[in-house]
Amino acid sequence: MKLILFFFVLSINLLHAQKQESTLLSPLKADKFVGVDAFDRYYFIKDQVFYKKSPNDLKQYINLNLGDLSHVDISNPLRISLFYQDFNTVVILDNQLNPITQINFNNLSPLRILNAAYTAQNNSLWLVNTEQGILDFFNYPQQKTLHQSPPILSNQALYTANLTHFFEAQEDKIRVLNVYGNITQEFYFKGTEQLMATANYLYTYAKGNFYRLNLKTKEVLELDLYENDVKDFYVSKENLYIYKQNKLIYYQINTD
Template identity: 30%
Template sequence: MHLKHHLLFWLCGLLSINAISQTTINVEKLDSISWDIDRYLGFDQQLNQYAIKDNVVLKRTKNEVLVYKNLSLGKIERVDFQNPLQLVVFYKEFNTLVLLDNQLNETKRIDFNLSPTFIQLEAMGLSAQNQLWVYDGNSNRLGLYTTTKDHTKWITVPQSNPLVNYNSDYTYFYWVDNQKRVSASSIYGKLTTLGSVPKHDNIQLVDATTALYCMKQQLYLYEIAKGISRKIEITENFVDNFFFKDGILAIFTQNKITNYKLILP
């Protein structure tokens, strides 16, 4: 009996250690760069870095820093840089989107106050085939705006709860509503409820399965469907902004960007 009790105690201890290890994620520091900016945005697939300084868009490549400045349109709300060849800058105050090429030259400006159907733009993103995701804050519905035809096609019915956070790729638009529920829509308007997210100070919806969030200066990787949070073991005590893509986590704090590789279980 004593031996069985000892083995049971050992197994329980082993399981406890394993459970603890799976609640945290270790990282490998890759590099860090200094950059005097106001807000760090993230990096694209070519590892160009994006930021905002004095309400100006900055793109930092290996060789130079490119600039886009348009102070007449007010504060920059968001920049979509998933395609290095076509950026989208959202000026919410003026209800306007500006499209830029890879050198940050303006190629098109869309004023949704003047479009055939007025849209109170609450969210936006680059989609496929000359289309933009547009979310109307008045009706709480999602649409696709074709830039070559200046036409909007609504793909979802009005939602019962307003959007508070979002992300998108070419084929899916993801958002968190004011009840912390996570939903997704395909470009064909197929709606899916993915789960919910915990209380947070800041959050990035990575894709349909994963989110990264910050709570009280601590970062967590979150599995949306399972409702599991895993603490990310970083050394920074204060996080201004963060960005996660393809297993690489960028932390911005005190004018320094530090890049980590997440060691996932």
Template identity: 30%
Template structure:
């Protein structure tokens, strides 16, 4: 087998002052929710209310609840056919189908190798990216085989958030953003402070920094502000070119277009 050599690239971020996005309001939706998690490409909305997870479609509302597990810590909508719910307090994850029926329940407490998990997101097939607190490492975990396929080197930083797609996983710490490939190797690192509430956007990321929304262009290492008039939002999400901001039982939908 050919051996592959990966290089960790530390790249300074360039802040671009001139706006490169045009944004316009396309809709406003009344929605009672404790947390708004996002929308899929069909416009279905996902949210929680009273520990119940909902999918609001055009003509029907689906629901799922596991009240004994308490609050949902995170929801990953990367694959709407395999939605990942993570219950951090009980160290468990649940995978749901597109009608919110349970596909798989993963109990990290009773698996062959116990692992305390702080973050859990979707990867390809029957794999999840999990951050193992005891070993302070990111693992690509296969829940069908109940084993870690790959693991990173230990990470000293406190991890605030984790995001992933089918090719990469990002860890957002208090000081930096680290990108890993599917083999668990770090491929890039960016200094980044005071960032929170990150979301995937195509092959890049959106996140909140100091109360403002930014687009981070992974390819060109640029940090670009999103020109929003509304800055006091509780939750946000983005799907394709639609930006969703949620505040005070009102969901505002924007059309977002990039100007290269």
């Protein structure tokens, strides 16, 4: 473990991307920018309505009975997960934003009071219960937990996930968990303000700077760009989208 931590810190100091050039895209008025899929369709939340926008179409989903929309995960655009924390409920949508299923965790046993929910592989969800510090790998067609972590999660952390791994960013480190709830990697990294994961990389934003962690090689690349007051960001096809001040800014990431 000591060797891994040393390599992580060393790689931050050594690896830098070439200067990135930004492009200003169309203005976007949103409460939250969710992301962009592989077909360049935008997803965002405005006034508790979830939108999917393409050049010639605008789809929406709204469910006022469930209160505020807390989080949306578009990792799998054919199985989009919406989390409503006030009602402890997850809604799964198809690519047309039609409901596939709705899971009210108040009605399941054992009772789980969730703080976050993310899309996982094989019709499953990552379920975060910070009161108990537990991560569930939950299969929603079967409505049961397949694997569960010990009580190791911090209630002061930031979270994100891809389909195969879950990420917890604490004040001075980032931990990676697999579907069995085991910690597979742990890295020293201070000051994470936002993070998101793709299949092969973890992207972090800290004090105006962006970093890319290679999940296979453990190398960390500091992207040569600076953006302050970033509200939301997303990476699609290793291209970076930044949302701030009702503007969507695009960077084509150059890692040569």
